[in-house]
Amino acid sequence: MSFADKSLTCRDCGQPFTFTVGEQEFFSSRGFTNEPSRCPECRAERKASRGAGGGGGYSSGGGGYGREREMYSVTCSSCGNEARVPFQPRGDRPVYCSDCFSRQRAGGDSRSYR
Numbered sequence: 001m002s003f004a005d006k007s008l009t010c011r012d013c014g015q016p017f018t019f020t021v022g023e024q025e026f027f028s029s030r031g032f033t034n035e036p037s038r039c040p041e042c043r044a045e046r047k048a049s050r051g052a053g054g055g056g057g058y059s060s061g062g063g064g065y066g067r068e069r070e071m072y073s074v075t076c077s078s079c080g081n082e083a084r085v086p087f088q089p090r091g092d093r094p095v096y097c098s099d100c101f102s103r104q105r106a107g108g109d110s111r112s113y114r
Contacts, residue, residue, distance in 0.1 A: 010039035
């Protein structure tokens with residue numbers, strides 16, 4: 001596929017910006033099908049306004065929508081230590097602390113959780 005620089009208009013500030021060949025190749029390599037709708041400056045400003053962590057995703061622990069993620073205290077099924085998990089255990093499956101969970105996954109557990 002061949003690419004050429006494209007001139008686009010920012011949806012926030014209304015200024016034209018160039019969607020370069022390099023950016024298009026990057027988008028294509030990641031499987032992105034939509035063109036950017038904001039100029040680099042407005043994208044950076046929007047990202048900064050969402051917070052230093054890049055926005056309320058799963059890794060930020062925010063749970064999204066301005067709520068604190070509810071954590072539950074459980075006893076690890078392997079070592080017996082206390083663990084905190086982001087879901088309410090139902091009791092029908094074992095729950096592990098992060099260390100034991102990592103060992104379970106690395107140990108080749110026969111079940112697949114994909």
